[in-house]
Amino acid sequence: MEDLTQWPPGPFELSEALVLAAQLVPPGLAVSYGGLAGLLGAGGPRQAGRAMSGAPDGTPWWRIVRADGSLPPSLSVRATPHYREERTPLKGHPGNPTAGPDGGPHLRVDLARARWEPDEAELAVLAALRSGLG
DNA sequence: AGCGTGACGAGTA
């Protein structure tokens, strides 16, 4: 990580802050839509979802998932290769290895193991984003 | 102003 303590912030739109927060999530980890908003102390899950839908290329949208670790079917399929590459802990029924064709539309991230817990530096950035809102 | 829609979440059956 680089200079996380001082991002140039001007006032942020909430949607923009949510995208920046999403970009803090490290590979292999994930956080729920509601969790992301919670870390910013603003907005809610629906706003986080809306922000991800319009997020610029390069944003790791697959690291932001539903509270149960899933994503909408279409997105889940596109997310699968990323999870494989990042070794993201997935939840699978012991008997049913994976789920479906290419990893499956209904696979889920195992948030119990993969949940992102911001470290000190990351928390500082989140605080900066929070204070730079509006 | 209304009203439908959505990359949500929790609860209930």
Added chain:
DNA sequence: ATACTCGCCACGC
């Protein structure tokens, strides 16, 4: 596990 409800809230019509 599926299929509903509600509550939520920003957007666009």
